[in-house]
Amino acid sequence: MDGFNLTDAEKSLSELVDRAEAGETIDILRDGKLVAKLVPAEPPDETPKRRVDTDALRQHLESQSGPMVASGQVVRIMRDKARY
Template sequence: MDARSTEFSVADAKARFSELIARAEAGEEITIKRHGKPVARLVPEKRKLTIEERRQAHRDWVAYRDKHKPTLGPDLTIKQLIEEGRRF
């Protein structure tokens, strides 16, 4: 468990459910145990990206991909590489 995780028994979780929901909303992970064994977790809901954030992430990914494209070198072609691979 990380530093932001807290454990409660089923009985305690039932009695303090509203509080535990508020704590999960604030970013805390809550582990619920029965007889000392974890049986459930309350975790914060992940914020969904807006359409503009998704578009920007895609543009960033395309820019990164284009910047880091592998190259074959000035004198190599795909056909030459395939033919070389077939020799073995």
């Protein structure tokens, strides 16, 4: 079959999704013209997650200049500078 009419595709969407999941590309037509394609999704990226080196992160944070300020205080300072 060249493609599915939009009305027929609406009626059998579940079946068409199953076919696309199996690797098939489905053309959807309106008035005989191609308006959409139902294609298989790309598989998710399977790269393994790396553990965070907390010691390196702590050293990096300690090396940053300036005093540690609470986030609420930072927001207040930014707001007040923008206001006045």
